[in-house]
Amino acid sequence: MTSNKPIQQTRSPIDNSVYVERDLASSEDIQNSLRASVIAQAHWRKVALKERAAICHKMVDALVANTDEIATELCWMMGRPIQYASGEVVGLAERARYMIDVAAEALAPVNLPELSGFIRYIKREPLGTAFVIAPWNYPYLTSINTIIPAIMAGNSVVLKHSKQTPLCAEQLFKAFEQAELPEGVFQYLHLSHVDTQTVIKDSRIDYVAFTGSVAGGDMIEQAASGRFIGVGLELGGKDPAYVRADADIDHAVATCIDGAFFNSGQSCCGIERIYVNSCVFDEFISKAVELVNKYKLGRPDDINTTLGPLVTASGAALVRSQIQDALSKGATAHIDAKDFPLDEIGTAYLAPQLLTQVNHQMRVMTEESFGPVVGVMKVDNDEQAIALMNDSAFGLTAVVFTQDIEAAITLGEQLDTGTFFVNRCDYLDPGLAWTGVKHSGRGCTLSALGYESLTRPKSFHIKL
Incomplete structure (x- = not known):
């Protein structure tokens, strides 16, 4: 049966042929995805950190096991020489495993000095749903910087990948499925620019992570304006x-x-x-x-x-x-x-x-x-x-x-x-904070500090 949805095409830089063709998400698809994300996150945030870590490690294992297929797709989608393409999976594994392993430290409660008659501490709680907008140039490395800490912190994630590298989103989804991540915690949508803005403006999105151009970052900030949510922007450099x-x-x-x-x-x-x-x-x-x-x-x-x-x-x-x-x-x-x-x-x-x-x-x-x-x-x-x-x-x-x-x-x-x-x-x-100044953007990923933008502090002030 032929779909009536708008089509997204990925032309390979190798020979300008159409390498991938996908339907863009409909309004109904978007609504269903956001609804599922909220429902799933309410349960996921209660899952023990040790269990979250085990699932995320299994996801990385699944990607590593599929390195050859991923390398070929990268070669054809964005033109990276095949002799180097598998290196991105190696880098992803390094970053992801570090961020998984540092989660216990990054998410640990902050206990204040003892004060007679009181218990005082600060917890780091998940935000809700993180919307990750990823680029084509390092499609796995850039997206994993946010995906892993977001999920480890108890958030759900909706990924919108570049139209040049849509198979990366699908590979990540398949790997999480193989790792038995609960349904709805990680999803992807193939979106137009207009629908991307629509998702950012939706009240069910609690954080936006964007890697791309300065013009794209400006669009993200305008779409999120007035929502009072966190926005992480990596916008390039010279x-x-x-x-x-x-x-x-x-x-x-x-x-x-x-x-x-x-x-x-x-x-x-x-x-x-x-x-x-x-x-x-x-x-x-x-x-x-x-x-x-x-x-x-x-x-x-x-x-x-x-x-x-x-x-x-x-x-x-x-x-x-x-x-x-x-x-x-x-x-x-x-x-x-x-x-x-x-x-x-x-x-x-x-x-x-x-x-x-x-x-x-x-x-x-x-x-x-x-x-x-x-x-x-x-x-x-x-x-x-x-x-x-x-x-x-x-x-x-x-x-x-x-x-x-x-x-x-x-x-x-x-x-x-x-x-x-x-x-x-x-x-x-991955042990160092990844951040920029001026038009290179704002926010921070990687290191223990990378968890701060994906959580909110909640203070407990208890009088005995």
Whole structure:
């Protein structure tokens, strides 16, 4: 029987073919889902934490057991090279298991000092239903940051995944089913933008977690306005790296280039601009260009490919326009696109590019690129580097490469950023709070602190 519902199509960046087609949820589907979520949460919040943990661990086990299928789907849905695609399941397992194991500590009551005649403590109670809106670029890693702590804290979850990666929502649902999570505690909906706003405005939603663009974050805040609910926003970045004169240059080059070009540069915490001390600038550029030229741009289902297409041709067009803007203003391009035969205007396939003679009047140094391009600027000292690193509308991560750790920490304390790295980048340690400043968003996921936004404190003040 043919469905009369609107259709959502996922076109693969590999060849622009339709890889997935799904019905969008109807108004009735949405109402049924929200109703079931509220009913299920009322029971789930009473389930012992130990039992919640066992179910969540089983869910992770189910996903890990299905790694090969998940990797193939990621390759076709968002273009990640198949040789790297399974790594997302590994990362998910690490984060999820950490957040499961830290729950007892994060959710433990806060007992106040003894006061004669009184008992006083603070409990952390679940909010109700969390609505998670996940992106396509790291579809499992970004969504699990909220899903696991929300469920461990006693909430129910409704997931809306990107139309580019709808199978991720279905894989998560299947894994929770296999783990025998009670029905209604975790659900997913394939939604239009309009219906997404409708769900946010519904009184049965108690928290919204969104990862995506600044424009998308603005829409989320407007939809939630006046509801007085928590909203967590991770909105991307223009993350800088600074290579000091005393840095291990080989290590700095390898780390920066991987941070800039892994996942075709489509990472909110990837390196998008690099500042290098003038004493080591030429050496850095020479080694960086040599390394970039070793990438193989190709179909991501080819095991030899190290650089896949961007997720859409429009994304590639944006990066091309930033590169052209920089070149028109005096930048120098160090990579010849002709050495990457699949690079073609109008497609999602784009050669990597490294630019010098760049400045902050160029879009490539100020706008989020979300593609395989990085600009490298020469600086004379720490003060100049810090000023340039902070000269951004974003503040998600920043990194300094140096052998002087004490000096690095001093620099890190001056940076407007959510996470500060030394001698590494583009990695989320689940034991550390993941947060951003400025247009990179607000709120916190991961670590014990990640539970705070998914619970509310309730004080008990008892006179004996």
